[in-house]
Amino acid sequence: MTTQLGKELKKLRIDLGITLMGLSELVGLSPAFLSAIETGRKRVPDNFLDLLASKIPTVANDRQRFEVLINQARKEVRMPLESSNYQDAALATEFARRFSSLSTEEKSRLHSILGGK
Numbered sequence: 001m002t003t004q005l006g007k008e009l010k011k012l013r014i015d016l017g018i019t020l021m022g023l024s025e026l027v028g029l030s031p032a033f034l035s036a037i038e039t040g041r042k043r044v045p046d047n048f049l050d051l052l053a054s055k056i057p058t059v060a061n062d063r064q065r066f067e068v069l070i071n072q073a074r075k076e077v078r079m080p081l082e083s084s085n086y087q088d089a090a091l092a093t094e095f096a097r098r099f100s101s102l103s104t105e106e107k108s109r110l111h112s113i114l115g116g117k
Contacts, residue, residue: 001039001040002038002039002040003038003039003040003069003072003073004069004072004073005037005038005044005066005069005070005072005073006037006038006039006040006073008066008069009023009034009037009038010038012056012058012059015058016056016058020034020035026055026056027048027051027052027055028051029045029051037073040073043074044070044073044074048070049063049066049067049070052066053066079092
């Protein structure tokens with residue numbers, strides 16, 4: 001089953017007029033691996049967004065949306081905590097623990113606070 005990221009990558013390829021092979025040559029990954037990313041059979045590599053954005057201006061200009069699609073395909077979000085104190089790390093952990101039980105209204109309020117879409 002194609003992921004939302006896969007659908008967007010296919011649309012991107014069509015818009016650019018390139019094949020899966022063309023995209024694979026552009027970013028330096030095999031066509032089979034890209035196909036597996038599109039269908040959710042392989043995990044999206046950590047450097048994938050950087051590879052795409054460095055070669056395709058459309059992706060660079062819409063980087064945040066592609067980051068969301070990649071996180072959605074991975075079914076996880078990673079958050080760096082290297083400069084966080086204990087309280088910040090505890091907050092991030094509690095948010096992650098409770099995320100799936102937040103109501104639509106609570107998520108809406110958080111979007112407003114964070115300036116999200």
